[in-house]
Amino acid sequence: MSPRPDVSEERRNQILEAAMAVFARQGFDQTRMDDIAQEAGLSKGALYLYYKSKDTIISTILQFFFTQAMNKLSSFLESEEQLSVRQRLFSLNRYYMQEMKWMTSLVPLSFEFYAVAARQKTVRHFLKQYFKDYRVALTQLIQHGIEQGEFRPIEPEQVAISITALYEGLALLWLVDPDATTWEQTGATSLTILLDGITAR
Numbered sequence: 001m002s003p004r005p006d007v008s009e010e011r012r013n014q015i016l017e018a019a020m021a022v023f024a025r026q027g028f029d030q031t032r033m034d035d036i037a038q039e040a041g042l043s044k045g046a047l048y049l050y051y052k053s054k055d056t057i058i059s060t061i062l063q064f065f066f067t068q069a070m071n072k073l074s075s076f077l078e079s080e081e082q083l084s085v086r087q088r089l090f091s092l093n094r095y096y097m098q099e100m101k102w103m104t105s106l107v108p109l110s111f112e113f114y115a116v117a118a119r120q121k122t123v124r125h126f127l128k129q130y131f132k133d134y135r136v137a138l139t140q141l142i143q144h145g146i147e148q149g150e151f152r153p154i155e156p157e158q159v160a161i162s163i164t165a166l167y168e169g170l171a172l173l174w175l176v177d178p179d180a181t182t183w184e185q186t187g188a189t190s191l192t193i194l195l196d197g198i199t200a201r
Helices: 008-026 033-040 044-050 054-079 085-117 121-147 156-176 183-196
Strands: none
Touching: 008 033, 008 044, 008 054, 008 085, 033 044, 033 054, 054 085, 054 121, 085 121, 085 156, 085 183, 121 156, 156 183
């Protein structure tokens, strides 16, 4: 008799995808484990075999959501090393715009994490570390631009924080008023203004 295939990983992913869909529609507070089980096509008992609580599911999604984003940023910056720093940042802007097209339904979910972070220390700590890693990567890139003579001497971490705030702010504006934001155009315009201010003359 051949061994039965291990479907546990597939089942966990199925549950997480269902949970993200429900959380995006209803928010964390209004979602019950019953809702997730129904969305995943599982019994509540089967759901509890994989995740013991809603908080466990939220924590798992949080790690997946932001760890994946950080990995993508790191791999992208490495793959674009042949370009100038300015070109890499505009290339990164285009990359973000492409990502937002498929992440549209998940933007509300990302802001749910911020609401949870205000109440839960562990979530706040995770997000703090994520933004620190993100800031470090951008700081190193800006520092490289300074050393190459592209940018005038300026505090690179402050520029990295400004770029981070730019995209977080665009995401928030889109969430509140999607008609006011054209992602690619607004992102490119804002980035141009920022980089023109630090370009070496």
